[in-house]
Amino acid sequence: MALQPLDITARSATTTPSPSARQGFEVAKLIDISKCIGCKACQVACMEWNDLRDEVGFNHGVYDNPMDLTDQSWTVMRFSEVEPNGHLEWLIRKDGCMHCADPGCLKACPAPGAIVKYGNGIVDFNQEHCIGCGYCITGCPFNIPRIAQKDGKAYKCTLCSDRVAVGLEPACVKTCPTGAITYGAKDDMVQHAAIRVRDLNERGFAKAGLYDPPGVGGTHVMYVLQHADQPGLYANLPADPQIDPLVSVWKGITKPLAIAAFAAVSLAGLFHYITKGPNEVSKETEKEVE
Amino acid sequence: MQRDPRDLVRYTPSERLNHWIVGISFILLGLSGLALFHPAFWPFTLLFGGGTWTRIIHPYLGVLMALAYMVMLIRFTRLNLMTAADWQWLKRIREMVDGDDHNMPEQGKYNGGQKILFWLLFWCMLLLILSGIPLWRAWFSFPVEWVRLAAVIHSGSAAVMIGLIMVHVYAAIWTKGTIRAMWYGTVTRAWAKQHHRAWYKEATKEG
Numbered sequence: 092m093a094l095q096p097l098d099i100t101a102r103s104a105t106t107t108p109s110p111s112a113r114q115g116f117e118v119a120k121l122i123d124i125s126k127c128i129g130c131k132a133c134q135v136a137c138m139e140w141n142d143l144r145d146e147v148g149f150n151h152g153v154y155d156n157p158m159d160l161t162d163q164s165w166t167v168m169r170f171s172e173v174e175p176n177g178h179l180e181w182l183i184r185k186d187g188c189m190h191c192a193d194p195g196c197l198k199a200c201p202a203p204g205a206i207v208k209y210g211n212g213i214v215d216f217n218q219e220h221c222i223g224c225g226y227c228i229t230g231c232p233f234n235i236p237r238i239a240q241k242d243g244k245a246y247k248c249t250l251c252s253d254r255v256a257v258g259l260e261p262a263c264v265k266t267c268p269t270g271a272i273t274y275g276a277k278d279d280m281v282q283h284a285a286i287r288v289r290d291l292n293e294r295g296f297a298k299a300g301l302y303d304p305p306g307v308g309g310t311h312v313m314y315v316l317q318h319a320d321q322p323g324l325y326a327n328l329p330a331d332p333q334i335d336p337l338v339s340v341w342k343g344i345t346k347p348l349a350i351a352a353f354a355a356v357s358l359a360g361l362f363h364y365i366t367k368g369p370n371e372v373s374k375e376t377e378k379e380v381e
Numbered sequence: 382m383q384r385d386p387r388d389l390v391r392y393t394p395s396e397r398l399n400h401w402i403v404g405i406s407f408i409l410l411g412l413s414g415l416a417l418f419h420p421a422f423w424p425f426t427l428l429f430g431g432g433t434w435t436r437i438i439h440p441y442l443g444v445l446m447a448l449a450y451m452v453m454l455i456r457f458t459r460l461n462l463m464t465a466a467d468w469q470w471l472k473r474i475r476e477m478v479d480g481d482d483h484n485m486p487e488q489g490k491y492n493g494g495q496k497i498l499f500w501l502l503f504w505c506m507l508l509l510i511l512s513g514i515p516l517w518r519a520w521f522s523f524p525v526e527w528v529r530l531a532a533v534i535h536s537g538s539a540a541v542m543i544g545l546i547m548v549h550v551y552a553a554i555w556t557k558g559t560i561r562a563m564w565y566g567t568v569t570r571a572w573a574k575q576h577h578r579a580w581y582k583e584a585t586k587e588g
Contacts, residue, residue, distance in 0.1 A: 104420040104423060105420060106420055106421070201416075201417045201418070201420075201423075201432075202423075202432050203420060203423055220432075221433075222431075222432035222433045222435065222436040223433060223436055223518075224417065224436045224518070225518040226532075228518075228525065228528075229525060229528045229529055229532060234525065238518065243433070243519075335526075335529050337529040337530055337532070337533050338529055338532070340533050341529070341532045341533045341536055345533070345536050345537060345540070346418065346419045348540070349418070349419070349536070349540035349543075350419065350421070352540060352541075352544050353540075353543060353544065353547070356544050356547045356548065356551075357547060360547065360548075360551040360555075363478070363551075363555070364551075364554075364555060367478070367479060367480040368480060369555055369556075369557050370480055370482070370555050370556045370557065371557045371558075372557065372558060372569070372571045372572050372575050372576075373575060376571045376574050376575045377571040379571070379574065380569075380570040380571045380574055
């Protein structure tokens with residue numbers, strides 16, 4: 092996977108265009124849920140490569156372990172027992188950052204350069220610029236970023252941007268024993284998914300499909316779902332994720348509107364003063380109170 | 382300026398202190414809040430020791446302002462209740478803005494405009510305090526839908542409040558002889574008679 096663009100094409104809290112003259116290809120990770128056996132090797136590989144060690148927790152009587160994403164667990168398996176067609180299915184979804192083409196975290200982040208998007212589509216957090224406000228959590232439609240107790244910084248899956256940059260595949264992809272996780276150019280992954288979907292169709296999953304939600308401009312982590320018509324079956328995977336309208340208002344129209352209002356009030360004050368003059372106590376009143 | 386023993390006391394030292402605590406915390410909150418609101422204001426973080434310090438300090442300043450404001454609210458609410466004369470005054474605010482206040486209805490310690498500002502600031506302050514809580518992730522954890530709504534309310538009401546305070550400050554600059562009331566508490570008799578005649582009558586009767 093050499094020669095992919097590593098220019099930073101989008102940068103948090105930056106109002107001018109980022110370098111985007113070079114046009115390369117986008118990468119993607121494809122997670123085929125129908126092939127996942129829930130072994131959690133990807134969780135282990137993620138910890139290994141990224142030097143993370145989550146707290147040893149408790150067994151909650153379910154397979155999910157740890158129970159949620161944390162600053163130390165950038166990916167977790169989510170196990171769902173469902174009966175979509177009257178018979179039991181065990182759906183196991185590898186949860187983690189989806190690397191949206193239109194990232195809500197990046198849009199919400201107030202710290203310049205704390206969140207960047209590379210030309211290859213990877214969304215990365217630069218913790219040294221992170222101020223720990225948690226706006227990325229507020230902006231994310233997938234509930235992914237987590238703030239560490241230790242340093243107050245936000246963390247999430249990097250799609251192994253450090254490995255990818257030197258032509259390696261992400262650690263989870265490298266380790267997956269069933270080939271449920273594949274990685275490559277996004278176009279290739281979409282094609283590969285189409286083959287997988289056709290196979291699943293033939294095996295009785297008429298509604299199988301690719302999860303590459305257009306509401307966030309598509310993602311650079313995609314799923315092959317047996318039941319693409321019901322993403323909610325997969326531990327509440329959102330059916331039509333998008334940046335929440337409230338976040339768009341907060342990070343959109345409010346900003347220029349507020350600045351325009353401040354400018355208008357300041358100028359109105361100045362022009363009022365220079366046209367009407369100060370409101371002074373009249374000489375008559377001054378004489379009256381003598 | 383030579384201070385005249387006949388000057389009228391408008392604010393006690395404790396009221397002035399109260400107002401300045403609210404005022405200073407508001408300015409610091411405005412600067413740090415704007416830094417987190419729009420990249421154009423990001424350089425303001427340098428005043429607070431960087432982005433992370435700005436994020437840490439802002440909510441504590443908010444608590445300080447909220448507490449000081451509550452004291453101020455208790456002190457000044459009764460004086461800011463709207464009366465029929467205030468609505469009369471507001472109806473003719475154009476004349477006031479034009480600088481011609483000769484025929485304006487007689488005003489007490491606060492005129493209709495000041496009172497309206499008082500209540501607008503009250504609502505902004507209430508919204509800011511309430512919406513600030515879900516945004517304070519160091520201490521609170523609310524559902525993300527609440528946090529999103531709080532973010533819109535917090536930034537919106539803050540923007541309105543900054544605008545209102547600009548008007549407040551401008552009114553004090555425009556009306557000569559006003560700012561001294563916040564420095565050392567007194568105004569001249571002529572100032573009181575011209576701008577707050579009912580209050581002037583009351584204050585001079587007692588004195």
